[in-house]
Amino acid sequence: MAHKNQLQLLASRRFLPFFCTQSLGAFNDNVFKNALIVMIAFRLATDEANFLINLAAGLFILPFFLFSATAGQIADKVDKSVLIRRIKLAEIGIVLLGIGALYSGNNYLCLAVLFLLGVQSSFFGPVKYAILPQHLQKAELVGGNALVEMGTFVSILTGTIVGGLLAGYTGEGQSGLLWISAVLLTTAISGYLVCRKIPTAAAPAPDLKLNFNPVTQVGRVLKEALKKPSVFYAIIGISWFWLLGAAYLTQIPSLTRNVLGGSESLVTLLLCCFTIGVAIGSLLCGRLSAGRVELGLVPIGAAGLTVVGMLLASATGNYQPPAESTVAAFWASDGSLSILINLTLIGIFGGFFIVPLYAMMQERSEESIRARIISLNNIFNALFMVVAALLGIVFLNVLGATIPQFFLVIALMNAAVAIFVFTKVPEFAMRLLIWLLSHTMYRVKHEGLERIPAEGAAIIACNHVSYVDALLLAGAVRRPIRFIMYKPIYQIPVLHFIFKTSRAIPICSKQQDPEDYAKAFAEIEQGLKDGDLLCIFPEGQLTKNGELQPFKAGIEKILERTPVPVIPMALRGLWGSFFSHKDGHAFSTLPRRFWSRVCVVAGKPVEATNARAEALQETVLDLRGNHR
Known part of the structure; x- marks a missing residue:
């Protein structure tokens, strides 16, 4: 909805x-x-x-x-x-x-x-x-x-x-x-x-003393932004989009006159395509995000901007202008439709790229300094737009490149900037994998997730059916989750990258590695003291028959050290998927089904004093029901 x-x-x-x-x-x-x-x-x-x-x-x-x-x-x-x-x-x-x-x-x-x-x-x-x-x-x-x-x-x-x-x-x-x-x-x-x-x-900082020196004030706010890398790199990503947009829009009049052989009316048509694209992309982004800040759409937007930018460069570079400069003559010429579609797609992917970044910057900025963070973003936006103008001058006037060649250069630069940002904030790639998984192999529904506290320390206790349980939970729950997981699963290639990015806590039995065991419990205790939301799979391993395995006492040990509420949760519909152990080891056969209906269900929070392993197991079993 x-x-x-x-x-x-x-x-x-x-x-x-x-x-x-x-x-x-x-x-x-x-x-x-x-x-x-x-x-x-x-x-x-x-x-x-x-x-x-x-x-x-x-x-x-x-x-x-x-x-x-x-x-x-x-x-x-x-x-x-x-x-x-x-x-x-x-x-x-x-x-x-x-x-x-x-x-x-x-x-x-x-x-x-x-x-x-x-x-x-x-x-x-x-x-x-x-x-x-x-x-x-x-x-x-x-x-x-x-x-x-x-x-x-x-x-x-x-x-x-x-x-x-x-x-x-x-x-x-x-x-x-x-x-x-x-x-x-x-x-x-x-x-x-x-x-x-x-x-x-209402003003979040009514007693704030104003500093009218823009240089020192920008330095102060920049230090605050750098404390949260996700906020700082969101600003870089937003500013890059404005550079990209300025680079395209500034060249449209010259592109129309010197490359496409068109008139002022064609300039308006091209501007309309780009703007309509941004409007469509923004609204689609809102719909696909399903009411959350879906960072997985940002890499899709970045990839689209690069690929379509290269296609636009090719389409304009190979275009043969008609004898007349009218819009009708342009429309009837070969390659015109490709140019209009590519320009519209640049706007659509731009919407995918920028909307989650703005929401991320707002959501993760401290309320007391949010407007100052946004003012820093505006300064960076202006700076990047000036850089766009300088790039245009250097490539078109100094180096003598054509406008299509300039479009190709900025499309490739976009790929480099995107890789840089996603390397600095791996959460973007993690969210992309989660989004793709939940929109290809599974159709995920939710029940009772409003019972999960919006802030403060808590532990989710959930049944363990497949290797992607953590991903589906991370995609469903609005708050970031730190998973406590069996170390061999944590070390699985590709998934290891995702789990490490989300600050998962690997754990093994005390007999296997006493040092790692103690280290994991210390990290769990510190995470709860910091107010994190943790998730544990109390069965300790994936089910091999689809039934709920006995819950181990590890969760009781955690609660003895740090008493916090426990939210029992159940995954329905994952048994029999490619990532479960049904009919043999997971991954051993080709996927048997796509678009599986999966449901993530949350029960009422349980106080730490009542959160015994056996009682939690019964609650999770009731939540799961017969839908394995």
Whole structure:
């Protein structure tokens, strides 16, 4: 039902007013920016126009370097709903100044207004993503981010198109300026009225002392981000996506004119394909995530961006432009459909890539510094977009590469960056394997998982049917699980990588290795003291006949040292799968079935004093029933 809940957010006051506010803001920024760029491009000499257009791009990004650090602190210090209202009031004032600048015809005054819009956006950025975890439940976080990404890209596209179209009428008199002014002012006022409906979002750090030095503040927040590598590398991944997106979108006008032989209308069509792709990918990501931050989709997105990027480079490099520059002529030419499909797929895989990363950054950042972490992300985003521009200049102007060759280079660079990030955070690869397993060989359903505490130390006690029990449990339970498992299973190739990544605790009998036995119990005790969720298979081995084996007393020894609640759980439907011991040793025959129906069932928590091995065995047996 996660995909339905995702769309139901649009009917919720917790989300809809904020969604409309941020979409209207992104639309307005791009109406003004693109109208100004088009007017400069068509009214001034080429050299002066190129200078002012590049200056405009720089002035809009500059505030993110200058003010994001301060904006993040303010967003942590002040009620975010109040802060949004102040920002939207400022937008109305900036728009009024912008209207005056447009009518004055002073390009430098217009650029100053564009800089102020950048300042306003830099203050809104940390609030935009920090407010979501305060208003949405964890199961809604991915869906909310998916809708925000969809809304942002659609607003950017429509604002760019509207601004360009209206700017085309400005040379025919004042009617064009009148329409631009009306759109800007109406949108700004609408944004303010809508934002007043955003519910309160209390400040997590009201006593925070502001540091207005952006350099030292960025250093402080960077140290905090580095304490959680998953958060830091999520920022790197998000920023890389913005570099990739900027590299593609910046070159689309030149690609259209110089490679595809098309007109301005074709530019709009290509932009639409990319934006529609991002919207589809974001919504699909929300649906496939099933209400959790599904990091397994990130490697799929990264692989797709590389493969499709290479296909786009090939399609554009081999394209023969038609004699006419119309959209109809392009559509009728060989290779046009491939270009449109590849550009759309880049957007779709981009949605797969970026939505889980945003949700991961929000979910794993400490609430008291979340907005400051997001401000750091915004700074990195801006920096990477500047790098995208520099890469374009180096490859296209200095090295003399063609645009298709440049597309090939950034597609290969994407593969290198993805491998680097996934090496630093192996959890991405682990989650990919879990996601693939649970979406190919098994159809997994859940019952009673809300009984698992959202935080704090606890132990899951579950029956042991197959070699993939741990993977299926890790895929079902929202919290990270540390598994206590028999050492030979822990050491199985490929699975060892997954278990090590999830900080599993290998254990063997005291007779086999007394030192390892003592070490495992010490690690278990420390994990529970740290508040981890642990899982043990009390049978001590995989069942060889499908029946529940006697639970060993190891769990009682653990609870004697560290009394914590125990959640009995049962796996149904795994007996007879490729990874179980039915009809011989597991892996000894080809898979007998795919899409097996598996159910993960959780019982009521049991207090440590009542968690005896025999009693837990009876409870797990009742939960499993006859569904082996």
